[in-house]
Amino acid sequence: DVKVTQSSRYLVKRTGEKVFLECVQDMDHENMFWYRQDPGLGLRLIYFSYDVKMKEKGDIPEGYSVSREKKERFSLILESASTNQTSMYLCASSTMDRSNSYEQYFGPGTRLTVT
Amino acid sequence: QKEVEQNSGPLSVPEGAIASLNCTYSDRGSQSFFWYRQYSGKSPELIMSIYSNGDKEDGRFTAQLNKASQYVSLLIRDSQPSDSATYLCAGSPRTGKLIFGQGTTLQVKP
Numbered sequence: 001d002v003k004v005t006q007s008s009r010y011l012v013k014r015t016g017e018k019v020f021l022e023c024v025q026d027m028d029h030e031n032m033f034w035y036r037q038d039p040g041l042g043l044r045l046i047y048f049s050y051d052v053k054m055k056e057k058g059d060i061p062e063g064y065s066v067s068r069e070k071k072e073r074f075s076l077i078l079e080s081a082s083t084n085q086t087s088m089y090l091c092a093s094s095t096m097d098r099s100n101s102y103e104q105y106f107g108p109g110t111r112l113t114v115t
Numbered sequence: 116q117k118e119v120e121q122n123s124g125p126l127s128v129p130e131g132a133i134a135s136l137n138c139t140y141s142d143r144g145s146q147s148f149f150w151y152r153q154y155s156g157k158s159p160e161l162i163m164s165i166y167s168n169g170d171k172e173d174g175r176f177t178a179q180l181n182k183a184s185q186y187v188s189l190l191i192r193d194s195q196p197s198d199s200a201t202y203l204c205a206g207s208p209r210t211g212k213l214i215f216g217q218g219t220t221l222q223v224k225p
Contacts, residue, residue: 042216043203058212094211102211103161103164104213105161106159107158109158
């Protein structure tokens, strides 16, 4: 079974703090993704990565950065947390194998509250 | 904008009935489609993938794809209260990313 883990289930941070969210997958997947999910807005893609040290902006990258130093690990960084970044953050991974046509598998999510 | 559209619901069905969830998409280049189930406060879980026109069955779940009509559906037979969740439809435009719909909330009443 594919396993995607995230470093924290719940996190409370103060405005202005630098926040690190970590994601690890154990299936040797090439692709990794960070989403945020808010009521009424659905899943929104923040950043994704096709390979180590590769990253591409998604739909809402402002205020975020990412790091992928190893294939299995993809980190999301909030440079200076703000209250409007309070959300559920979801990491996902998928293979480049076209026979699976990019099925994505999600981690358990991190509910971040910025006060 | 390439989109996937779903009715947000809630769709309410009695226990034991067939629940029918529908999704339309705008990108004709999308080849693969996925249904995810998401319980409140949890992350999405992949339950069905479909890549070609027609039906695909897995237990109580049947996914249907009609590329000519740009329409995807998920049927849940013998619905159970434990099926109550939000169901997300997603399409793959072969960029490696998925385009998600907003989700349909299903309520199965005992």
